[in-house]
Amino acid sequence: MAAAIALADEAGLGAMTMKAIAVRLGDYSPMALYRYVHNKEGLVDLMLDAATAEIPLPARPGGDWRSDLYGLAMDSRRMTHRHPWYAQLVHTRPPAGPHMMRRLEFMLTVLTGEGATVAAAMTYAALVDRHILGSGLQEAEEARLDRRYGLDDTAKLVAAIRALHGLAVADGGVPHLAGWLAQPTGFTADEQFALGLDFLLDGIARRLAKPAEE
Amino acid sequence: MAAAIALADEAGLGAMTMKAIAVRLGDYSPMALYRYVHNKEGLVDLMLDAATAEIPLPARPGGDWRSDLYGLAMDSRRMTHRHPWYAQLVHTRPPAGPHMMRRLEFMLTVLTGEGATVAAAMTYAALVDRHILGSGLQEAEEARLDRRYGLDDTAKLVAAIRALHGLAVADGGVPHLAGWLAQPTGFTADEQFALGLDFLLDGIARRLAKPAEE
DNA sequence: CGGGGAAAGTGTACGTCATATACGAATCGT
DNA sequence: ACGATTCGTATATGACGTACACTTTCCCCG
Numbered sequence: 001m002a003a004a005i006a007l008a009d010e011a012g013l014g015a016m017t018m019k020a021i022a023v024r025l026g027d028y029s030p031m032a033l034y035r036y037v038h039n040k041e042g043l044v045d046l047m048l049d050a051a052t053a054e055i056p057l058p059a060r061p062g063g064d065w066r067s068d069l070y071g072l073a074m075d076s077r078r079m080t081h082r083h084p085w086y087a088q089l090v091h092t093r094p095p096a097g098p099h100m101m102r103r104l105e106f107m108l109t110v111l112t113g114e115g116a117t118v119a120a121a122m123t124y125a126a127l128v129d130r131h132i133l134g135s136g137l138q139e140a141e142e143a144r145l146d147r148r149y150g151l152d153d154t155a156k157l158v159a160a161i162r163a164l165h166g167l168a169v170a171d172g173g174v175p176h177l178a179g180w181l182a183q184p185t186g187f188t189a190d191e192q193f194a195l196g197l198d199f200l201l202d203g204i205a206r207r208l209a210k211p212a213e214e
Numbered sequence: 215m216a217a218a219i220a221l222a223d224e225a226g227l228g229a230m231t232m233k234a235i236a237v238r239l240g241d242y243s244p245m246a247l248y249r250y251v252h253n254k255e256g257l258v259d260l261m262l263d264a265a266t267a268e269i270p271l272p273a274r275p276g277g278d279w280r281s282d283l284y285g286l287a288m289d290s291r292r293m294t295h296r297h298p299w300y301a302q303l304v305h306t307r308p309p310a311g312p313h314m315m316r317r318l319e320f321m322l323t324v325l326t327g328e329g330a331t332v333a334a335a336m337t338y339a340a341l342v343d344r345h346i347l348g349s350g351l352q353e354a355e356e357a358r359l360d361r362r363y364g365l366d367d368t369a370k371l372v373a374a375i376r377a378l379h380g381l382a383v384a385d386g387g388v389p390h391l392a393g394w395l396a397q398p399t400g401f402t403a404d405e406q407f408a409l410g411l412d413f414l415l416d417g418i419a420r421r422l423a424k425p426a427e428e
Numbered sequence: 429c430g431g432g433g434a435a436a437g438t439g440t441a442c443g444t445c446a447t448a449t450a451c452g453a454a455t456c457g458t
Numbered sequence: 459a460c461g462a463t464t465c466g467t468a469t470a471t472g473a474c475g476t477a478c479a480c481t482t483t484c485c486c487c488g
Contacts, residue, residue: 031467035464
């Protein structure tokens, strides 16, 4: 499992073949792995839960629900940053790993501690996780494209953007987009993530404030 | 392309093989497709843009930015609901289809019309899209699991939840989750989507209100 | 109308994967 | 030291995407 994680970290999901994993473990045959894992899906399940286990989880909520959730989201994001494959794989398997459960339980505890029903807390947690995973997915895609085309430098990236820009200009009718592509500046990915997270937490806060909602 | 879309709609991405597409078009050979498409990725690009084209796009913004974005998000969601594969594929390809560009341009127009910079508008649009696609991805996963195990009835679903519940109880330490699994009620997917969308739009509204932000 | 060339479609072959099955080798407890 | 269990391999199969060379079909022009 560690070998599979290392492989996927370094070379992407596509490189994580049973053969490659076996070789990395010491020039074994691919079939040797099947002594320890039912099939590749089983291996993926292990990887997902192992990665989830890397997210530090306080033993119990601190006093402030908002910073509890904010911190958990940030730690989760850091993990998806270390393991870009996480966001890609998590949607391919039922979510039943023990560490995933404990993480969700933590969020539920924090939210119900503020008066939310469990049902509402599930929804809020789902919204926050959607944000985290969506962000992770986008960055994983960028990493993949980087790997595929020029990893060496930003030269090719610039060329790609220029090509896009050419398309946009040729299209006509997309002036804002064309303008932005000419000079693509703006929020960093981290700022964007924090902003979205704040929006969601603000919304949750407003709902927690009104008692006896539903 | 239409055949590929129909196949993916009906039987999932896994069934969308070049052979299956060719057969659906009239018992052709798989290789016949390569006269019209460079490779499968090219076909996927076409599918993505064709699906994006299904999202109705007003010629120009209406008066109310919020309902413009709300409507667009809802229409987009309806499309991802018709085409569950969309959310799965969109993250595997660079986002350069002309209809995608036009859709993004619409969002930028709406937001910059309210005083946002293009950079800020890009961020807001990304946040909303992340929500839409995350939601679509989750529902696609459910559809996939449904297809894979008992499509016939909810009996197997209940069994699966019961199994999860068993795990959760056995785990101990996850009381809220175990309780919810025993009686999984709460927001519908539509309610959850609308709630998250409102959170995001609220956040954007607050930022638009403050002039000269950054 | 008939011939020539482009367009359309096919057959075959290859490489990569995951994985089933059957077999051999190593190791460990007694 | 021996026998069983555990570990690893060899081989084969069936998807799949797709390169390449070939044949068929069709249409346009003289």
